[in-house]
Amino acid sequence: QVQLVQSGAEVKKPGASVKVSCKASGYTFTSYGISWVRQAPGQGLEWMGWISAYNGNTNYAQKLQGRVTMTTDTSTSTAYMELRSLRSDDTAVYYCARRRGPNDYWGQGTLVTVSS
Amino acid sequence: EIVLTQSPGTLSLSPGERATLSCRASQSVSSSYLAWYQQKPGQAPRLLIYGASSRATGIPDRFSGSGSGTDFTLTISRLEPEDFAVYYCQQYGSSPITFGPGTKVDIK
Numbered sequence: 121q122v123q124l125v126q127s128g129a130e131v132k133k134p135g136a137s138v139k140v141s142c143k144a145s146g147y148t149f150t151s152y153g154i155s156w157v158r159q160a161p162g163q164g165l166e167w168m169g170w171i172s173a174y175n176g177n178t179n180y181a182q183k184l185q186g187r188v189t190m191t192t193d194t195s196t197s198t199a200y201m202e203l204r205s206l207r208s209d210d211t212a213v214y215y216c217a218r219r220r221g222p223n224d225y226w227g228q229g230t231l232v233t234v235s236s
Numbered sequence: 237e238i239v240l241t242q243s244p245g246t247l248s249l250s251p252g253e254r255a256t257l258s259c260r261a262s263q264s265v266s267s268s269y270l271a272w273y274q275q276k277p278g279q280a281p282r283l284l285i286y287g288a289s290s291r292a293t294g295i296p297d298r299f300s301g302s303g304s305g306t307d308f309t310l311t312i313s314r315l316e317p318e319d320f321a322v323y324y325c326q327q328y329g330s331s332p333i334t335f336g337p338g339t340k341v342d343i344k
Contacts, residue, residue, distance in 0.1 A: 155333075157281075165273075165281065165324055165335040181332050215280055222271035222328055224292060226280035 122146040124216055124227035131233045132206050139202040140230045142216030149197035150174045153219035156190060156201045158212040159229075166212075170219050171199065206234045238263055238327050240336035248344040255312040257339045259325035264305045269329030272301055272310045275338075276321045284323075285310060315341070 127141040142154060155170040169180035171190040178190050189202045199216055214230045217223035239262040249255055259270065268288035273281035283292040285301035288308055298313040312319055320343050325336040 164337050165326075167333040167335065179331055221269065222283055222286040222326065223281075224283050226282070229280055
């Protein structure tokens with residue numbers, strides 16, 4: 121069965137970076153993309169971008185351009201999302217999701233807390 | 237950027253009742269690339285509907301989607317206790333991909 125398993129919660133100081141991993145199993149990793157979506161406490165869903173696991177092409181949300189990098193390691197079927205220059209408003213649960221047009225399978229989420 | 241507006245913000249209904257949720261786009265959604273997700277507290281979103289009207293794998297047939305262009309609807313024919321949750325629409329036909337703000341369906 122398709123599974124996306126994300127890395128554990130992180131606490132970071134403002135200005136630091138965080139890298140969240142998302143290990144996929146149960147399907148051919150390079151046949152789909154991986155999207156990243158975040159959700160601030162009590163708020164809605166915000167699309168961050170996506171990466172093709174086939175060729176590494178990326179498409180980032182404009183507001184995060186320059187601060188976010190999405191990568192994949194096809195040898196381990198793992199996707200990564202790195203966010204730099206963290207601010208307090210980056211505090212959120214970060215989700216990876218398989219991209220098949222819509223997002224049909226989701227990871228369990230990773231809470232990233234940015235606090236001094 | 238396509239802005240999605242969902243209404244109502246909150247829908248208070250009883251089990252067994254019919255729920256009708258609306259999602260309106262600021263411009264036409266190409267090829268009806270409109271999806272609906274359900275999210276319960278502490279859980280990841282779950283895909284319900286894609287392509288405006290196709291049910292995702294394992295989704296009960298009490299969930300149905302309709303619409304095209306700029307107006308879309310998610311209908312839950314008879315609410316079950318497990319259906320009380322927040323529902324989001326998403327357009328994935330144009331970049332950037334966008335989500336609506338959500339409709340909360342709670343127990344009356």
